[in-house]
Amino acid sequence: MSALAVSAAGGLEQPKCELCTPPSRVAQLLAANKSSAETHRATAVSDEQPSTLANNGLSGMVWIPGGEFSMGAVMNGSGSSEMPMASNDAGPIHRVFVDGFWMDATTVTNEQFEKFVKATGYVTIAERTPTKEEFPTAPAENLVAGSVVFAPTDHEVPLDNHFQWWTYVKGANWRHPQGPESDLKGKEKYPVVQIAYPDAEAY
Known part of the structure; x- marks a missing residue:
């Protein structure tokens, strides 16, 4: 963040x-x-x-x-x-x-954000399941908690479509930055990611 x-x-x-x-x-x-x-x-x-x-x-x-x-x-x-x-x-x-x-003076670290979550019980936007009211045109199977993860390409692509290098990953959030199989082990001092503006405001 x-x-x-x-x-x-x-x-x-x-x-x-x-x-x-x-x-x-x-x-x-x-x-x-x-x-x-x-x-x-x-x-x-x-x-x-x-x-x-x-x-x-x-x-x-x-x-x-x-x-x-x-x-x-x-x-x-x-x-x-x-x-x-x-x-x-x-x-x-x-x-x-x-x-x-x-x-x-510095970015907010995973360690600092974890202390905040433990003290308040706060749940980030990426951890909340989207609702039909929020995204009325989205298929039901797409209404799952997650976030966007950078996915580098192996070849040159036009720069007019950011979906070519960003992809929505189910289960990606600040605890699991790259998706469910990732974690924060050894990254306690890294800047916290997968944080939306309301999350930063809450912090």
Whole structure:
């Protein structure tokens, strides 16, 4: 699980996109899509590091200063010319201001997450059986607990279909990252995986 982030206002930060565009390309993209260069400001704009950590549960976290960046992509009506797999709601490009926030200094380990589960009895999303209400069009035989596992190919494949290298595995979860036959033996200090956003929020 990626390091958790908590904003200065006290809320859990949504995961941020890890796809970055070089500054020079940002300038070009903004120029090509001037009408989208809108400014969106966070509700509370604060870059000041809180003065105390006393009794607020932030031990082991580091302060990340606030700042701004260009979010989005130039859309061509059927996706993005920069990212063909992007959906149309990835545009337009706009400036986003992010408040300063606290983030874990390290990723959450299997050992740490196990302590949390033992203390709370929490059941992760991957361990819960999907329901017909959640996935009305899914065949009944597919409504089983599990998660997506990386399955590298032995040959080159087009990059427009991620199902070619990710596969749903029944019984895959944080305890069994690759499926029922896998476990965490010797991996207690590894980052916990197969964690959904609600799981991170609960942690």
